[in-house]
Amino acid sequence: MPFGSLRRVCAALVLALAAPACGASPAAPPQTGPVRLTAHVNRIQVTPGATAVATFRLENVTANTVTLNFGSSCQILPFIVKRPANQVVYPAGGGWACAQVLTSITLPPHGVTVREITVTSGAQAFDLVALPPGDYAFYARVESVEYTLESERVALQVL
Numbered sequence: 001m002p003f004g005s006l007r008r009v010c011a012a013l014v015l016a017l018a019a020p021a022c023g024a025s026p027a028a029p030p031q032t033g034p035v036r037l038t039a040h041v042n043r044i045q046v047t048p049g050a051t052a053v054a055t056f057r058l059e060n061v062t063a064n065t066v067t068l069n070f071g072s073s074c075q076i077l078p079f080i081v082k083r084p085a086n087q088v089v090y091p092a093g094g095g096w097a098c099a100q101v102l103t104s105i106t107l108p109p110h111g112v113t114v115r116e117i118t119v120t121s122g123a124q125a126f127d128l129v130a131l132p133p134g135d136y137a138f139y140a141r142v143e144s145v146e147y148t149l150e151s152e153r154v155a156l157q158v159l
Helices: 003-022
Strands: 035-041 051-060 066-070 076-082 087-090 103-107 112-120 134-143 148-150 154-158
Touching (some): 035 134, 035 148, 035 154, 051 076, 051 103, 051 134, 051 154, 076 112
Antiparallel strands (some): 035 051, 051 112, 066 103, 076 087, 134 148, 134 154
């Protein structure tokens, strides 16, 4: 096996073994109640010019309709942190600017709403978040009147 391939395999193994340690912080709200917020990244590494998609799912886990009410335009808030310092790099400035309006999400029984962000290891583009090489974690928050949720953290290595 060429040295470069061996290095990528080793890096993937390290990320896979480290991923459970990137779980929600002790301060993360518990995932109890009728809704769950989960995070998934479609790959564990991004090479220069490639992309990865982080998907955040807010799911109604009951057989009843659930409505979440918000005091702003912000509903599912994705974050990217640089590891190991957990410094927020997305959104820029570390927090979201939200319009102060009343909004809501209504989920039918077992319904889902999804928010995605696409990241790249390369030049910034209109619809992509460009990240320099390093180790990152993705997560999302929902802060409705009824529930405050934080997804687990999922790891991504940008090469």
